[in-house]
Amino acid sequence: MSPVLVSILGSAIKIAIAVGFSLNLGGLLTWLERRQMAMMQDRIGPHRADIKLGGKKFTFAGLLHPAADAVKFFFKEDFVPPNADKLLHSLAPMLALFPPLVLMGVVPMFDTVCPESLRNNLWHEIPRFGTCAMASTAKQLGPISGQVVDINVGILYVFALAGMGIVGATIAGWSSDNKFSLLGGLRAASQLVSYEVAMGISIVGAMMVYGSLRLDEMARWQGENTWGIWVQPLGFILFLTAAIAETKRTPFDLPEGESEIVAGYLVEYSGFKFAMFYTGEYIEIVISSALVTALYLGGYNIPFLHRDGITLSLGDDILWHKGLPHLVVILLQLGTFLGKVTVLCWAQIFIRWTLPRFRYDQLMKLGWRMLLPACLVNVFLTGIALLAFDRSSPATHDTFQVIGDALNWVVLAGMVFFPLWLVWGMFTPSSFISRRNELRGRRSAAAAAAVATEEASAH
């Protein structure tokens, strides 16, 4: 195959993964959210939409509800208020849906692929360090990066496009010719502007640590050292908060409010235009999860899985090494990334259905008076720490490397044992667990009784 064809094919596959994943997960999230909040609130959730196959009804645990919703949205009346600005009213949903769809483009989903090394042998292993050779002759295949677009400004592109979400909401509010819409649009605009500031500054610390604006560099740094959440814990919390505020969901869902401004800027939208806003909102969740993953949760990295395979280590000591083919590593990384994003979406839904919403003044106060100063403090502290680190002795560096690896071990243990624990918990019968708890209770009661008799005899 010619190099041009390969690079086009590579890009097409990457776009298909990025867009397909965010769109489909966005749709699935509507189902996940409804079922999950039902479980949290001791209810069942939607599970009735069914399809008849060979005389039998299948509900697929309610998965057909999103499909039914989509069909409903298609056939609903597309209502435009008589005095609304027709053009802007139609433009707004597109402006709201566009940024989340293209944001996934800069998030690295796997490490750089070296197609040249795979040309002759699909099970080829590549060295851990050093990028693949650039195409020197016209015949050679260049490296394919893990992002759809490989741009230097990386994270700045994210902010530039995320800022466009405001435009969609504001135009929707203004063009609907409805005072509730206008108020909702204004609220959305001021909320997004406020939190954009905090969001931008919250990752400055991370950029300083990683020494790059490129998301793929950031992910690689985390793979070589340790996850960003350990070096930037405050930054992680601040960024997550700001990201949730950017998605306009509880506890920051002020642009909507049934008792105050009805559905905010969505009041005059119905049918497919509404569906576009709605989908955009869910894709935003996916995107913010992807960003948090890439910035703080190691991106596509599993601890100790490097480009050349698994290398278990602690500091400079290599405990165990097993080479893995390049292709397997890439697929593992892709799976890890998508899995992490999905889990984070799940966690975001938890946050949404746990916390009560803020009042508008509390929202503004939180944004400007708490998050922003905290972000600045984070930048300041990170700067001091980095300076101190740069001037410290090589022995300190080694210590930090050991600490980093120890944290990697913690993460790895968590990634292995948490799913196992979940599976164990799901499959063990409740009677077994209650019996065990009962035994434990009896044992501790016996111990307490023994202590009591000992004390009594001592006196």
Added chain:
Amino acid sequence: MPQPLVGKIQYDRVKGTPVARPRRTALEQAYVVEVVKGLGVTMRHFFKNTKSMFRGERPDAVKDPLSEGITTLAYPEQKKVYPPRFRGVHRLTLRNDGSPRCVACLCCSTACPAQCIYIEAGEYPDGDNRRGYERYPVKFVIDELRCIFCGYCVEACPCDAIRMDTGRHAVPYDSREQFIYGKAMLMSLESADGKQLAENPRHEPPDPTHPGIDRLKGAH
């Protein structure tokens, strides 16, 4: 002697126990810890309920509606058990021979506060030995939309001819006409345990207190 209130408000007349203002510690004020605690609560519910759904170990929503866990009632398939005195849709009780027990005395329609019972009384035809002794309803109509399910009609009836023990709700229909239950409809309904006769068998022919079919030709 009460003092004049002019120019001086006497606050001390109002006495009450001071209520301590809720105080928040710095940790609570920081919000993050409390958020994590709250997430813990919801997660516990989530995992417990997911597991019980997954293993099919949900508590019985009908028998044990107040237990822990998911007790959602799948309505049309499962139904709540109503108390025995639940007032459902009316039915007209029957005699052993299948005719209505109602004697068209209009007590129920008089008692009805919603005025939703319409009865047209008629005499039994010539030759029927009940003619001249008791009447029967030619039309017996209840507008179940106007009915407030107070049960006064049941209380008023001297013959146990109308009862509300069907255990049925007023079913949601699409049009108003369907809510107007006629005599045939009311007579076709059964009680919750499947009876069409009255609960009170007095004044039915095999009963010793039965006064006879009519005054002239009765057995007594």
